[in-house]
Amino acid sequence: MGNRMDLETTVIEAIRKRFQEVFGENFKLNEPMARYTSARVGGPASMFVVAGNTTDLQKAIEMAFIQHISYMVIGGGSNILVSDRGIEGLVILNKAKEVHFRHTGLSVVCAVDSGMNLSSLARQCIAKGLGGLEWAVSVPGTVGGAVVGNSGAHGADMASNLLSATIWEPGGGLRIYSNEEMDYSYRDSILKREQKAEQSRRVILSAELELRPEATEVLMARADGFVARRKETQPSGASMGSMFKNPENYYAGYLIEAAGLKGFRVGGAKISEKHANFFVNDEQATSEDIRGLIAEAWNSVREHFGVELDLEVELVGEWDFDENDG
Numbered sequence: 317m318g319n320r321m322d323l324e325t326t327v328i329e330a331i332r333k334r335f336q337e338v339f340g341e342n343f344k345l346n347e348p349m350a351r352y353t354s355a356r357v358g359g360p361a362s363m364f365v366v367a368g369n370t371t372d373l374q375k376a377i378e379m380a381f382i383q384h385i386s387y388m389v390i391g392g393g394s395n396i397l398v399s400d401r402g403i404e405g406l407v408i409l410n411k412a413k414e415v416h417f418r419h420t421g422l423s424v425v426c427a428v429d430s431g432m433n434l435s436s437l438a439r440q441c442i443a444k445g446l447g448g449l450e451w452a453v454s455v456p457g458t459v460g461g462a463v464v465g466n467s468g469a470h471g472a473d474m475a476s477n478l479l480s481a482t483i484w485e486p487g488g489g490l491r492i493y494s495n496e497e498m499d500y501s502y503r504d505s506i507l508k509r510e511q512k513a514e515q516s517r518r519v520i521l522s523a524e525l526e527l528r529p530e531a532t533e534v535l536m537a538r539a540d541g542f543v544a545r546r547k548e549t550q551p552s553g554a555s556m557g558s559m560f561k562n563p564e565n566y567y568a569g570y571l572i573e574a575a576g577l578k579g580f581r582v583g584g585a586k587i588s589e590k591h592a593n594f595f596v597n598d599e600q601a602t603s604e605d606i607r608g609l610i611a612e613a614w615n616s617v618r619e620h621f622g623v624e625l626d627l628e629v630e631l632v633g634e635w636d637f638d639e640n641d642g
């Protein structure tokens with residue numbers, strides 16, 4: 317038994333050393349995830365690497381996959397709730413952000429790395445007189461996160477822009493997925509569904525988005541309208557955006573509000589008074605505080621309305637689950 321433990325420790329040490337050799341100071345041990353999540357919570361990732369381009373991104377995933385280390389790629393960390401205990405395995409922070417534009421006659425194709433910030437890309441497109449991504453001007457996170465989660469706003473979403481995505485498949489290398497192959501629906505895709513399964517995940521390296529020429533002033537006015545509407549309806553402060561998906565025929569925020577939970581607090585986290593589907597870290601919350609709010613909202617909405625809400629945010633890391641939680 318003792319020998320086996322010693323062997324495991326030696327193997328893990330050797331793997332860590334190899335990552336250190338390849339990625340130098342971009343590789344860290346026990347890196348606190350609160351620094352990389354929009355809710356500003358989350359314990360340490362046992363191994364952490366910053367990938368500055370798609371070559372490093374692919375290298376990091378392949379090394380983890382070959383060594384049987386669990387891995388996950390994060391972009392803006394704006395759609396995940398990382399546990400206080402943290403993540404065992406490798407977290408890869410995606411900073412690959414090259415962008416190219418190609419005219420094809422009527423439309424323009426934007427080829428973009430998955431670590432590009434989505435709202436910066438939307439602003440770049442507007443400045444170039446290219447329409448189609450205005451909905452994304454104030455959606456936090458990266459292109460990769462949005463392609464996985466089919467992020468959207470103001471009646472449009474990634475599915476309406478995406479032509480194709482270059483995806484790394486565990487054990488299979490790179491493959492180009494068409495829009496149809498992503499199997500998109502509301503805040504859902506073939507890759508998003510994989511999150512629930514305990515398996516090695518596919519990773520988006522880059523995407524091609526379709527845009528169309530339009531006057532910059534028109535695009536700017538549309539984007540300004542979207543930003544103003546967001547300011548009016550959504551709280552500022554550290555959050556993960558909408559906690560639950562909207563169930564058919566309802567708004568999750570309305571159901572949580574109608575259950576009497578606006579302003580409800582657990583520890584340092586509260587359900588926003590401005591928008592009840594936003595859970596805000598306003599007093600140095602822990603992830604457990606936020607999970608307490610999730611359980612309260614889920615149970616109350618089921619009790620009052622018989623509706624079982626579905627999380628939009630992904631719970632990541634090591635959690636102790638209670639059977640009575642939602």
Ligand SMILES: Cc1cc2nc3c(=O)[nH]c(=O)nc-3n(C[C@H](O)[C@H](O)[C@H](O)COP(=O)(O)OP(=O)(O)OC[C@H]3O[C@@H](n4cnc5c(N)ncnc54)[C@H](O)[C@@H]3O)c2cc1C
Nearest residue numbers: 391392393394395456457458460461462467468520556557
């Ligand atoms: C204030 C606020 C407002 C928001 N408003 C909106 C909104 O209007 N509409 C909306 O849809 N969302 C909204 N969100 C949620 C969030 O911005 C989106 O879901 C965003 O697209 C997530 O991108 P990310 O890079 O932060 O993903 P992360 O949170 O880093 O990751 C989310 C998931 O995607 C996976 N992932 C990330 N990158 C890759 C990749 N390259 N390959 C494979 N998997 C990957 C991760 O492993 C994880 O499972 C909001 C969030 C906040 C904080």
